[in-house]
Amino acid sequence: MYFTAQDIQARRARVAAQWNDILHNDEAVLVHSGHPIQKPGGLDQTYAFLPHPSYYWLTGRRREGEVLLYTRDGGWTEFQTPFTKEQAVWEGEKNDLLVQSAGMDISKLSDHLSKTKYANVYDLGQTEHYTAKGKAFELNTAMDRQRRIKDAAEVQLVRSLADVANEGYRAIQSTLRPGISERELFIAYESAIYRAGAQGVPYDSIVGSGTNAAILHALPTKRIIGEGELVLVDAGAEIADYCVDITRTYASSPSINERQKALYALVLKVQLACIDLCRAGNWWRDVHNKAATMFTEGLKELGILKGDLTALLEKEVVSLFFPHGLGHLVGLRVRDTGHAENLEPKTYFGARLRVDIQLEPGHLITVEPGLYFIGALLNDSAKQQQFKDDIDWTELEHWKGLGGVRIEDNILITDGEPDNLTVVIEKQQTL
Numbered sequence: 001m002y003f004t005a006q007d008i009q010a011r012r013a014r015v016a017a018q019w020n021d022i023l024h025n026d027e028a029v030l031v032h033s034g035h036p037i038q039k040p041g042g043l044d045q046t047y048a049f050l051p052h053p054s055y056y057w058l059t060g061r062r063r064e065g066e067v068l069l070y071t072r073d074g075g076w077t078e079f080q081t082p083f084t085k086e087q088a089v090w091e092g093e094k095n096d097l098l099v100q101s102a103g104m105d106i107s108k109l110s111d112h113l114s115k116t117k118y119a120n121v122y123d124l125g126q127t128e129h130y131t132a133k134g135k136a137f138e139l140n141t142a143m144d145r146q147r148r149i150k151d152a153a154e155v156q157l158v159r160s161l162a163d164v165a166n167e168g169y170r171a172i173q174s175t176l177r178p179g180i181s182e183r184e185l186f187i188a189y190e191s192a193i194y195r196a197g198a199q200g201v202p203y204d205s206i207v208g209s210g211t212n213a214a215i216l217h218a219l220p221t222k223r224i225i226g227e228g229e230l231v232l233v234d235a236g237a238e239i240a241d242y243c244v245d246i247t248r249t250y251a252s253s254p255s256i257n258e259r260q261k262a263l264y265a266l267v268l269k270v271q272l273a274c275i276d277l278c279r280a281g282n283w284w285r286d287v288h289n290k291a292a293t294m295f296t297e298g299l300k301e302l303g304i305l306k307g308d309l310t311a312l313l314e315k316e317v318v319s320l321f322f323p324h325g326l327g328h329l330v331g332l333r334v335r336d337t338g339h340a341e342n343l344e345p346k347t348y349f350g351a352r353l354r355v356d357i358q359l360e361p362g363h364l365i366t367v368e369p370g371l372y373f374i375g376a377l378l379n380d381s382a383k384q385q386q387f388k389d390d391i392d393w394t395e396l397e398h399w400k401g402l403g404g405v406r407i408e409d410n411i412l413i414t415d416g417e418p419d420n421l422t423v424v425i426e427k428q429q430t431l
Contacts, residue, residue: 001098001099002098002153002157002239002240002242003060003098003099003153004099004153005060005099005100005101007060007099007151007153008058008059008060008099008101010151011057011058011146011151012058012076014146014149015058015070015142015143015146016070016075016076018142018143018145018146019070019072019139019142019143020072022135022138022139022142023071023072023135023139024072024119024120025071025072025073026118026119026120027071027072027118027119027120027121027122027135028069028070028071028113028116028118028120028121028122029069029070029071029121029122029124029139030067030068030069030121030122030123030124030125030127031052031054031055031058031067031068031069031070031124031125032052032055032066032067032123032124032125032126032127033051033052033055033056033059033061033062033063033064033065033066033067033125033126034049034050034051034052034055034064034065034125034126034127035049035064035065035126036049036064049062049064050241051063051064051066051126051241052125052126053147053241053332053333053336053337054124054125054140054143054144054147055068055125055126056241056332057147057332058076059078059099059101060097060098060099060101061078061080061096061097061098061099061101062095062096062097062098062240062241063080063081063083063094063096063097064081065081065106066078066079066080066081066106067079067106067109068125069109069112071118077103077104078101078102078103078104079103079104079105079106079108079109079112080103080104080105080106081106082105098240120135122135122136122139123136124136124139124140124143132340132343137341140340141340141341144337144338144340144341147332147336147337148329148336148337148357148360148362148363149360149361149362149363150331150362150363150364150412151362154242154331154332155364155412155421157239157240157242158242158243158244158331158364158410158421159421160239161198161236161237161238161239161242161243161244162244162246162410162421162422162423162424162425163196163424164193164196164197164198164237164239164244165193165198165235165236165237165244165246165422165425166424166425166426167192167193167195167196168188168189168190168192168193168196168235168237169189169233169235169246169248169425169426170192171188171189171191171192172185172188172189172233172248172250173250173426174188175188176225176231176250176252177225177252177253178224178225178226178227178229178252178253179224179225180224180225181220181221181222181223181224181225182207182208182209182212182220182221182222182223182225183207183220183221183222185207185220185225185231185233186205186207186220186235189205189207189233189235190205190235193237196237197239198237198238198239199238199239199240200238200239201235201236201237201238202236202237202238202243202244202245202333202334203236203245203334204217204219205220205233205234205235205236206218206219206220206232206233206234206235206247207219207220207231207232207233207235208220208231208232208403208404209223209225209226209229209230209231209232209252209403210223210225210226210229210230210401210403211375211401211403212403213229213230213231213232213249213372213402213403213404213405214372214373214374214375214402214403214404215374216323216324216370216372216374218232225252226252227252227253227255228251228252228253228255228256228257228260229251229252229253229403230249230250230251230252230256230260230263230264230402230403230404230405230431231249231250231251231252232247232248232249232403232404232405232406233247233248233249233250234246234247234406234408235247236334241332241333242331242332243330243331243333243334244330244410244421244422245330245334245366245368245408245410246408246409246410246422246425247368247370247406247407247408248407248408248425248427248428249264249267249404249405249406249407250428250431251428251431256431259302259398259399259402260402260431261430261431262302263302263371263399263402263405264405264428264430264431265430265431266294266295266298266299266302266371267369267370267371267405267406267407268407268427268429269294269298270291270294270295270298270369271367271368271369271407271408271409273290273291273294274287274290274291274326274367274369275367275409275411275418275420276418277290278359278365278367278411278413278418279359279413279416279417279418280359280360280361280413280414280415281358281359282358282359283356283357283358283359284326284327284353284355284356284357284358284359284365285346285348285353285356287326287359287367288325288326288327288348288349288351288353289348289349291322291326291369292313292316292318292322292348292349292351293313295318295321295322295369295371296309296312296313296317296318297309299318299321299371300312303392303395304321304391304392304395304396304399305317305318305390305391305392306389306390306391306392307389307390311390312390315387315390316349316350317387317390317391318349318350319349319350319351320374320377320378320383320387320391321371321372321373322349322351322369322370322371322372323350323351323372323374323377324351324370325348325351325352325353325354325355326351326353326367326368326369327354327365327366327367327368327408328354328355328365328366329354329355329363329364329365329366330364330365330366330410331364335354336364338354338355339354339355339356339357342355342356359413360413361413361414361415362412362413363412363413364410364411364412364413364421365410365411365413366408366409366410366411367408367409367411368406368407368408368409369406369407370404370405370406370407371404371405372403372404372405372406373396373399373400373401373402373403373404374404375400378396378400407427409421409422409423409425410422
C-alpha cells in the first residue's frame with residue numbers, strides 16, 4: 001500500500017496546527033470528496049470519479065460523496081459512503097480505500113450539523129459551496145501550503161513512478177525511426193508504462209515531430225516522422241492520482257543538422273542551470289527569469305536576435321520563442337495544488353507563471369524550459385512590427401521549420417542540493 005494510517009495522521013496534524021490559529025471553537029470545516037459528473041447525453045454514465053485531492057490527501061480514501069469534518073475541540077471525524085450491493089454487482093471490488101479507517105455513515109452528517117449548530121461551517125474540497133474569499137479562502141490556502149510539502153511516502157511513490165515512465169521512454173528510443181507515425185510512438189510509450197504498472201496517464205500524452213514539435217500541447221497524429229527531425233515527447237505516468245510529468249526531445253535519425261543541435265544544446269544548458277537554482281529560499285519567478293535571460297543571450301549568440309542585450313531583455317522578445325512559464329507544482333495530479341491564493345498572477349518575460357512562490361523543502365516542481373518556432377506567433381503582423389528591429393528575420397527563416405525543443409524533469413526541493421526524481425529517464429547530452 002502507498003500510504004499508512006501514520007502518514008494520514010501526520011498530514012492531519014500539520015493541517016490542524018495551521019487551522020487552529022484560524023478557527024474559533026464553535027466553527028467547523030468540511031472537506032468534501034465530491035460526486036461523479038454525468039456525461040452529457042450519457043444517461044446513467046458518468047466520468048471516472050476523481051476525489052478532490054485535498055480530501056484524498058487527508059484520508060487515503062477515494063470514495064464519492066464523503067466528507068471529512070474538523071473542529072478545534074473534536075478533531076477529525078469521517079463521514080463515509082458505504083459500498084453498496086448494487087455497486088458490488090456492477091463494478092466489483094473497488095480499490096478506493098488506500099487507508100482503512102473508521103467513520104460515521106454519511107447519512108448522519110445532516111443530523112450532526114443540525115444538533116451541533118456550529119456558528120460557522122466552512123466547505124472545502126469538491127463542493128459548490130466553496131468561495132475563494134474570507135475565512136474559507138484562508139483555510140484552503142493554509143491546507144494547500146501543507147499539501148505542497150511532500151512527505152516521505154509521497155516522494156517514494158513519485159520516484160517509483162519515474163521508473164514506470166522510464167519503461168515508456170525506453171520504448172520510445174527503441175521504436176523511434178523515420179517512417180513511423182506519431183501515433184505509433186504514442187502507442188509504444190503508453191503500452192510500455194501500463195505493462196510496467198501505471199494505472200493511467202496524468203494528461204493526454206504529447207508527441208510532436210517536425211513542425212508539430214512547436215505545438216505546445218501537440219496530440220499525436222498520423223503524421224509520418226521524417227529523416228533528421230526533432231521529436232518532442234511530453235508524457236507521464238500515474239498511480240493512485242500521483243504522477244510524474246516528463247519531457248524529452250529526440251532526433252529521429254543521425255542526420256540532424258547543426259541548427260537543431262545548437263537549439264537542443266541551448267535548452268539543455270538552460271534546464272541544468274535552472275535545476276541548480278531549485279533550492280530552498282529561492283523565488284520561483286527568479287528561476288523562470290534566469291531561463292528567459294539565458295534564452296535571450298543564447299538566441300542572440302545564434303544570430304536570431306540582434307541588438308543590445310539589455311534592450312532585448314526589457315522588450316521581452318524571448319516571449320516569442322519561450323511563451324510559457326518554466327514549470328509548475330506536480331505530484332498529486334499534474335498541477336498539484338497550483339497557486340490558488342495568487343488571485344492576480346503577474347507575468348514575467350511575457351509568461352504568466354502558474355506558481356509565484358518561494359521554494360521550500362518538500363516542494364516538488366517541474367523544470368521545463370523550451371524554445372519553439374511557432375507560426376502563430378512569428379507570423380503575427382503585430383508581433384513582427386513590435387520586434388522588427390530585434391529579430392534577424394532573414395536568419396529566422398532558416399529556423400522556422402525546426403519545430404521546438406523542451407526538456408522537463410520533476411525536482412524535489414530539499415535542505416541542500418536539488419533532488420531530480422525523474423533523473424532515471426535518460427536525456428541525450430547532445431543530439
